[in-house]
Amino acid sequence: MEEFLHDIAQHVEGYYQTIVDITPKLLLAVVVVLISWFIASRARGFADQRLKRKMHDPLLATFIANLIKAILIVIGFLFMFRVIGLTGVAQSILAGAGISAFIIGFALKDIGENFLAGILLAFKRPFSVGDIIESNGVKGKVVALNLRDTQIKSDSKNIYIPNALLIKNTLVNFNSGGFLLQDFTIGLEYGSDYKKALALITAMSWKLIMILKIRDIQILL
Template structure:
């Protein structure tokens, strides 16, 4: 009986997931509701199976003692229940969507990645190095969360050491021009910036920052950043040779 209920729940979940994703603008919410429906079918099927097998008294006792058992089970499985409730909250009101690049956790123990799915207990992220990370929903609710693509725009930056004794205004201008030439870097509303950020070992350091539009570009941010770093490094090397 339970095998049949399990297959039924699985089939209903797949059908509901497909239809909800077609009719809704939010695939995360659609997937979460489909999983919730599957869980409801499994619990209902278990209670019906107990009644059919002649354990109706057990079913009645389960329902009658739901208040006490809820307290006991809730205390024993409070982490699971906490993640479940957090999942419900995030399904209907959350600060990210599928594909958003987010960072969550308490520094320095944070996790960065793109949102893949929201399940009953966990949220799945794909990190820049290809790892699949499953974060308990309660952790996301209780810790700081940074969404780098809530409006589609993502800023990236890095620091580079400059050769000593050079015309830094010229170096900065050349760097800014080189960054603008990289495919995927925004050059209109959000222009690249290069500025002196400090001094290390007697040499000035420049911070290079630029923006990309994650909703339109087909390139990964890591690939764009790599090209920008190479373009900037070539300029640094040219001025180093001139010394």
């Protein structure tokens, strides 16, 4: 019985010593991650502002800024491994990149696919911020192009479309020609005065603030 209690005491003491030894490293790891995240966020904001002023393309500027933040966060995690003495982990990650690339790539296929699609969209630029687009039955105004998805706003709701879907499916940009065309069908009862209806529709249309005054309104019967 005494020997059994002695073994338990040794195990508890060993666990306690392990916790005491690893706690400073865990705290240091948390501090390094938080600092890396803070630096990455600040760098992202700074890059976003500078790129928007120089490139005059807010969509591409925001995408590049988000990419910079992601790279800095990855570097921060690798630095964390080095600081807390886990350089072997970082080396194993880098050395095993070839083997793990297939496993991780298969497991994170959708994320990688959307990321690559985001790069294509950022440089191909089939739309800009503020454009009205429609894809896969979803229509709205483009707000931002992120690393994984494109954010659009429709009916006061934020909708996030995976970038890969915008590449694979048909994408309609209603602002591609510099104008937004909207079609409406208005029914009239038989025997109605269509001339008066045309005059009323035309007059009401010109009062709308979103109607451009450089083109005539077309009303077809």
